[in-house]
Amino acid sequence: MEITATKGQIIKGKPVADQISETLIKEVNELVKEGINPKLAILRVGANGSDLAYERGALKRCESTGIQTQVVELPEDVTQEEYVKTLKGLNEDTNINGILCFRPLPKQLDEEAIKYIIAPEKDVDSFSPINSAKVMEGDKTGFPPCTPTAVVEILKHYNVALSGSKVAVLGRSMVVGKPAAMLLLNENATVTICHSRTKDLAKVTSEADVLVAAVGRAKMVKEDFVKEGAVVIDVGINVDEEGKLCGDVDTDAVLDKVSMITPVPAGVGSVTTSILAKHVVKACKLQNNK
Numbered sequence: 040m041e042i043t044a045t046k047g048q049i050i051k052g053k054p055v056a057d058q059i060s061e062t063l064i065k066e067v068n069e070l071v072k073e074g075i076n077p078k079l080a081i082l083r084v085g086a087n088g089s090d091l092a093y094e095r096g097a098l099k100r101c102e103s104t105g106i107q108t109q110v111v112e113l114p115e116d117v118t119q120e121e122y123v124k125t126l127k128g129l130n131e132d133t134n135i136n137g138i139l140c141f142r143p144l145p146k147q148l149d150e151e152a153i154k155y156i157i158a159p160e161k162d163v164d165s166f167s168p169i170n171s172a173k174v175m176e177g178d179k180t181g182f183p184p185c186t187p188t189a190v191v192e193i194l195k196h197y198n199v200a201l202s203g204s205k206v207a208v209l210g211r212s213m214v215v216g217k218p219a220a221m222l223l224l225n226e227n228a229t230v231t232i233c234h235s236r237t238k239d240l241a242k243v244t245s246e247a248d249v250l251v252a253a254v255g256r257a258k259m260v261k262e263d264f265v266k267e268g269a270v271v272i273d274v275g276i277n278v279d280e281e282g283k284l285c286g287d288v289d290t291d292a293v294l295d296k297v298s299m300i301t302p303v304p305a306g307v308g309s310v311t312t313s314i315l316a317k318h319v320v321k322a323c324k325l326q327n328n329k
């Protein structure tokens with residue numbers, strides 16, 4: 040008898056993103072008819088690869104959904120004063136509905152101070168503690184961060200059971216890991232947050248039905264990190280020596296063991312940008328009492 044290995048299914052972001060975009064295009068059209076033009080401002084310092092990848096994706100998504108954009112680029116050695124002045128300018132600009140500040144910020148900038156400056160109603164990627172608190176509270180009136188929201192949307196789209204399931208989140212950043220854990224908890228998952236100090240890391244992650252990898256270390260998730268039949272969401276956006284994008288998961292090493300896995304690129308990132316666009320439209324509507 041021939042034995043055929045069952046490979047895991049690569050689940051792409053595009054169908055999820057397309058579905059979100061379809062609704063958005065209609066919403067933006069309605070707004071434009073009334074003379075309202077949703078607009079996103081992107082605030083970037085320097086030019087690192089993962090920020091540029093997000094920027095390319097975001098600009099493409101905004102263009103295809105009819106959202107206007109403005110990129111503000113500050114030099115790598117920008118001062119705190121200059122960054123704050125620029126951010127306040129965007130807060131006050133009534134043509135701008137949403138602001139995305141790429142993170143992490145370079146060392147000379149005080150992120151802990153800056154996060155209090157972004158206007159919460161324009162904070163489309165949950166930089167402000169007001170929006171982080173709403174994630175914690177399960178309050179849907181704010182803006183949860185786009186990447187963790189994309190993770191949940193992908194899992195729902197592909198009908199992955201979350202309620203009661205064991206989910207391991209690898210990474211604890213404020214951009215992905217911590218809020219992802221909260222959003223998954225809001226879906227009634229049993230969530231374990233793992234990080235660099237976790238003992239027997241592979242043992243802990245390999246007990247999970249769903250593994251969300253968000254550490255930012257290229258291909259560190261190997262075969263022994265995953266449970267047989269697990270669903271793996273690879274959030275990592277690492278740029279290798281050749282400038283190519285790769286995830287936190289060694290996909291070739293785990294593919295035979297998992298049931299589904301997202302690719303990088305064309306996975307979570309493409310959904311992140313559609314959530315971002317959705318948040319800009321939501322912000323725009325709220326600011327115009329719609």
Ligand SMILES: Nc1nc(=O)c2c([nH]1)NC[C@@H]1CN(c3ccc(C(=O)N[C@@H](CCC(=O)O)C(=O)O)cc3)C=[N+]21
Binds near residue numbers: 092095306311
């Ligand atoms: N405040 C903040 N929030 C973030 O979520 C955040 C950040 N800062 N800094 C940078 C990283 C990186 N990141 C990406 C998101 C989407 C794509 C994306 O759209 N990727 C496309 C391809 C893009 C291309 O290469 O053209 C894809 O994976 O198919 C990439 C990278 C979010 N990050």
